[in-house]
Amino acid sequence: MDFTADKTLDARGLSCPMPSVKTALALEAMEEGKVLLVLTDDPVSRKDLPVWAQSTGNTLLGVEEEGATIKIFLKKG
């Protein structure tokens, strides 16, 4: 998987529910179809952010793991 992110949100160190909150705020400022890369090291977010994307009508492009960092690619809309 290799997506080009239009914006990166570093949410590492933050715990539930802040990664979803920050993701919501970051996506709000972006245009439809743009890709947001969320970096997190919160194991809950690995499950929660895909659920968040689904319930808010955004698209989960993919999840990658790089050591402790979980990279979540989301497309707005």
Next chain:
Amino acid sequence: MQTQTQKKPPVTIVLFSGELDKAMAAFVIATAAASMGMTVNIFFTFWGLNVIKKKGGLIKGQNWMQKMLNVVNYGHARKLALSKLNMMGMGPVMLKEMMSQKRVPSLDEFIKTAKTLGVRFYPCEMSMTVMGLKKEDFIDECDEIIGAVSYLSVAKDSNINLFI
């Protein structure tokens, strides 16, 4: 915000308790729901009013009973007890330290985040009257002061109703 225009059924929380742990639970759910684009309303009633009180002003109220109650029940977002293991105030100090180590926002920060996400704060009119509290005793984040009927008119159309 974009995610909120999708008309999700609202989440309505009654925050009756004035303890830090219960208030945290309410705000974690409120901010998570708001991030998912749901409309979130929190009704602060009875002891829960402490969560949205301004700091300072020990003596409030019109008569001696109200004044005594407000002195004994003094509290605001940074000064709340725990519902368990309060240990004369040592519990909250330790919990706050443990939360900040894990970068969990403080209640103060949760209140600001909730407001940024459009969560609405409604103080309960009846509890305020009983305790002799006025609108200026509460933080500026509060929306209008409402009664039980207004609460129910919102709650009946909410999919998630919580009483904490």
